Amino acid sequence: MPGYTDIQARYFAEQLLLKRPAASLDGLVSTISGVKVDLNPHQVNAALFALKSPLSNGALLADEVGLGKTIEAGLVLAQYWCERKRHILLIVPASLRMQWRDELASKFYIDSLILETANYNQLKKKGVNNPFSSQTQVIICSYNFASNKELDLKRIDWDLVICDEAHRLRNVYKKSNVIGNKLKSALSGKKKLLLTATPLQNNLLELYGLTSIIDDHVFGDTKTFREMYVAPGNSEIRNLQLKKRLQPICQRTLRKQVTEYIRYTNRIAICQEYQPTPQEEKLYNDITEYLKTPHLYALPVSQRSLITLVLRKLLASSSYAIAGTLDSLVNRLENLLAGKPDDLEINDLDTVDEYSEAIEEDEEENGSFTMEDYIAIEEELKKLKEFRDLALSIKTNSKGENLLTALKKGFTKSAELGGARKAVIFTESRRTQDYLFNLLSNNGYEGKIVFLNGMNNDAVSKSIYADWKQRHKGDDSISGSRQADMKAAIVEEFKNNAEILIGTEAAAEGINLQFCNLLVNYDLPWNPQRIEQRIGRCHRYGQKNDVVVLNFLNNKNAADTRVYELLNEKFKLFSGVFGSSDEVLGSIESGVDFEKRISDILQKCKTTDEINAEFNQLQNELSDQIESKMISARKSILENFDEEVSRNLKTCEENTVSSIDTRSQWLYYFLQSQSGAGVTDMDGRRFSVNGQIFNLDWRQAEANDEAFLRVEDPVIKSQLEKVINTNPVTGNLVFDYSNGSSHKIGFFTNHPGLTGTINISKLTYFGLEPEEHLIVTAIADNGEELDSDLVNKLFQLPATQMIDNSLSFDNLSSQILENAQHKKKEIEEHYREYFLKECEKLDQYSEDLKEGLQADLKALDKEIREKKKAFKANISASLDEMLKEQEDINKLEKKKKRMRRELYDKEDEIDVANDALQNEIKEKLKGESELRDVLNVSFKIE
Incomplete structure (x- = not known):
């Protein structure tokens, strides 16, 4: 009876192992067919763009948020890996290191090493001359770490360098961007792939900065670029010229261009209004009045704006949050009176360091005091003790009690939408996190809660981490970075067992929570970029259900009401298919500056009318920014709205599917030809190869706990090479x-x-x-x-x-x-x-x-x-x-x-x-x- 012969086996093996040109779809399909990814045409198109020329020094992939730039870069990286080009470096924000490691391992079968100070020093002690030199693992590190090791980076002949959230580098033309300039120098001449949704924010020189990181020969020097493009007579002609110059190096896809084949779910906003108790209102009013005092001894002059901002956030969070910080202020004043060191540490917020870097303060004042100063310190100390004692006496927070009602409402809505019984609750304070843990544990959620913050030193987290390490012993999930591994352990526990994740801002970056569709902003940040980041944990590519966003609002507080109004109506963060667009968020130079502006309004306004007048002015300024000429420039320089985009994506989709199908057929027929060499066809999609079961469909393989049938699998590859190495x-x-x-x-x-x-x-x-x-x-x-x-x-x-x-x-x-x-x-x-x-x-x-x-x-x-x-x-x-x-x-x-x-x-x-x-x-x-x-x-x- 006819079957598949040795001659046909050789033909199929040759086709499967052929070294096709990397810059072609056929070349990329060799990689695509061996990864566990639901590919979309724009992602294949972007990867081909990045690979398009072997002479190119790299590319800028600038798709809007939520279109899967990680997948696009992963395809490019995997293509290099298949070609045995394995000096690959990934520079990412510290919070995204574990996410990248997981994506590479689970979707692309590529091992990676997170390099940080601890294991870097260990490798040095073991005699490794340059810990960056691995060719068996992709190296992943943070921006800070990479810039601190610029000499080590310079010594490696990198095949590919990928920079995620690359907008951090766009001001590299300024000497003040020390990290950017160090990395540009260390990685000069190496092929680079930059990923960012916002390549252009407020200044066209930012485009110059990003392109110069990739290739110094795209534009002339900074001065010439400024004269030619920043202040031209005709901006329309300027934009067309810039677009033409950028087209070979920059690719951007918009969410509205891909709705034909990507289903985006909606955001559904629920506003949970509450009224503080009389005690809580008194505490709020007393501390607000205190913070407006012209001179405060408890707040160092060099940190006055920073601590004022932090205190206002803690005050809005919970009485438990503010009580601990008030205690720190009391201790500072007592130390001042006793002549002891008076350092003040505010460590209840994950974002304190970010605020500290962004908020410029006056110099510290002279530390010597007069008798009048000591009397004033005594008076201030008395006030602070009263505030602290009042905060400690408050045992019930109105907002906390409302959370119990809101969660029931949220879970009901989530169930109606087909979601699992999962909720992520965001607070800005670790002390509030502890309070919510106890509150929820005492009200029906005991044993169903996990924590995520910048430290995770609590007993529950340590136990989860220990179990996770034991469970994943030997399966390559453990990166060696405690911070990254702890995040992975908590997220896995939340996905598999817990119902509620209570997270501080540490949970707003670097984790994917598509399995959860209820998000609670217990404390609502004033920074719209941070809110979008939070919601983006759940409302992202891969989310199957509409996402419920539940926000708390103190309806007796005029400032809180106006902030919510801005975030909801001007930034459009909480409702709709896409949430806030990159254009709107990109109009804010710094989210911290925006928060500082709100803090300043609260600091100087005494009446509701004054607060409303200031917020009206802020809203008018925002309208100008959001409708500015720079947004028009972004659109005309970076975006394509013509029908050609849709046609290209459609063609790309058809050709990719066709090529993958052909490749799958070659693999199927090759295995059919090996029936006498330890291969058994089980049902047309599954094969037993030397006793191991392989499945052509990676989804079925995962469901059945079988191996995904990939050409790169050592068992399959050895079969192919055995056939191909004949005369x-x-x-x-x-x-x-x-x-x-x-x-x-x-x-x-x-x-x-x-x-x-x-x-x-x-x-x-x-x-x-x-x-x-x-x-x-x-x-x-x-x-x-x-x-x-x-x-x-x-x-x-x-x-x-x-x-x-x-x-x-x-x-x-x-x-x-x-x-x-x-x-x-x-x-x-x-x-x-x-x-x-x-x-x-x-x-x-x-x-x-x-x-x-x-x-x-x-x-x-x-x-x-x-x-x-x-x-x-x-x-x-x-x-x-x-x-x-x-x-x-x-x-x-x-x-x-x-x-x-x-x-x-x-x-x-x-x-x-x-x-x-x-x-x-x-x-x-x-x-x-x-x-x-x-x-x-x-x-x-x-």
Whole structure:
């Protein structure tokens, strides 16, 4: 009975292991078919964009939030990994390190190492000269750590560097961005992939900064960029020019462009209003009045604004939160009176360090006190003790009691939407976190709550962490970073067992909670960027249900009401399909500055009318920012709204699915051909290979706890390599078409009994990167030529193999060479396109530099004309003054002549440098090729 022969096995193995060009869809599909990802066309499109040219120095992927830039970068990284380019560095915010490690391991089967101070020093002690030098793991580290190790980074010949949340680097053109400048210097010349949803916020120079990180030859110098693009006469023409310059390096997809194939769920807002008790209201009013006192001894002058902001946040959180901080203030004043060290630490908020960096303060005042000062300190101490005692006496918080009602309401709504009984509750205070834990534990949720904060030193968290480490012992889940691993352990416990996660701001970054669709803002931050970040933990790609966002509002507080109004109506954070757009959030330079502005309003306003007037002004300013020209510039420079985007994505989707299906078929038929070599077909999708069960569908594989059938799996790869490492195969195949094909193919139906010869040769082209192509030459005995698609369909038919050493294929030799030559020309044409694009970029860069030189000369010429005009107009000048002015003009004239002479020399130098770069590229493009036989087949179709 016909089956799948050794000749067909060789054909399928060659197709599966072929080194296809990385910059092609076929090349990327080799990677895509072996990852556990629900791919979308825009992600494949973005990955292809990043891989498009081997001469490129990298790309900026700037998709809107929630479109899966991590997946896009993961595909690029996986492609490099498959090509054995394994010096790969991932620089990410510290909070995202574990998320990246998990994504690489679970979706891409790539191991990684989180490098931080502790394990870096351990590796050094073990004799590892440069801990960044691993080629068996992707290196993941934070921005701070990477910049502190710039010398180590510089010593590695990185194949790829990926920077997530890369907007941190956009001000690299400023000397003040120390981290950015260190990384730019350390990673100069290395291929880089930058990921950010907001590449342009408030200044076009930010685009210059980001592109210069990738490639210094995209634009000229900073000065020239500023003159050409920042303040042009016609902004519309400027935007078009900038768009054209950025197109080869920057790719951006909008959420509205992908709604055809991505289902986005809604946000549904619930506002839980409450009224504080009389005691709580008194505490709030007393401390608010205290904070408005012109001089306070409890608050160091160098921290006055910072601590005022923090106290207001804690005051709005809970009486428990403020009580502990009031105790710290009492201790400071008691130490001042006793002449002891008076350091003040506010450690109840995860965000204190961020506020401290962002809020500029006055210098500390002189520490010596008069008798009047000591009397005033005694009075202030008495007040603070009264505030503290009042806070401690409050045993019931109105907001906390309302949480119990709100949770029931939220869980009911969540269940209606099909969600699991899961809720994440955000508070800004660790003490409030403790209070909520006790409150909920005493009201039906005991044993169902987990914590997540910046420390997680509580007994419950430690126990969860210990169990998690034991459970994952030996399965590569443990990164070695306690902070990252603790997060992973808490999230896993929340997903599998707990009902409630109480998180501080530490839980707002670096975790995915798509399995939860109820989010409670117990304390509502004033920073809209932080709120979007919180909601984005649940309302993100992969969320299957609408997300309920439950916000608490003190309806007796005018300021709280106005803040909520701003966040809800102006920033549109809580309702709708997308939440706040990148455009709106991107209009705020710094969320901390926005919070500071609100704090300042509360500090200076005494009445409700004053508060409303200030908030009206703030709202008007926001309207101007959100509707500013910079937003218009962002859209026209970075976004494509034309129909071509939709067409491209549709084509990309169709071609990707088709290519993956073809690849899956090759793998399926290859395993069918190995039935006598330890392979058993179980049900057409599942195979037993040497006793191990593999599944072609990764979702079924996960559900059944089976191995995903991937070419890269060592068991499968060894089978393929065993077949491919044989000599060229020659033989006679009789294909069973009448019985063996479930899909009829018109050509074979119309040519019954067709016979002929097939040669398959492998062309290896050694150019910028080695690439392989199968050259298929097939001619029927009736003279008709069969294309590669028909031959592929032919090889997928069951066949009987016969060895016949007398077979001759001389009739194909000239056609084989012609086909190979055609493929070589195709490759060289691609190389020519790469070269021309690089030359165009370098020519534009050179022109920018020349423009800068010309601009300097024009500026000097203008200065001379103005001086001459002033000289003629100054009729009252003395002779000495006239001689001095004439001397200055003569000096400028000489300088102008010198500049004009030097201009041509400098322009020549620019041209020489440009030619040198282009010649260097030309040398890289020179390639050689090798052609060798793989299969020679005489065939007959029955």
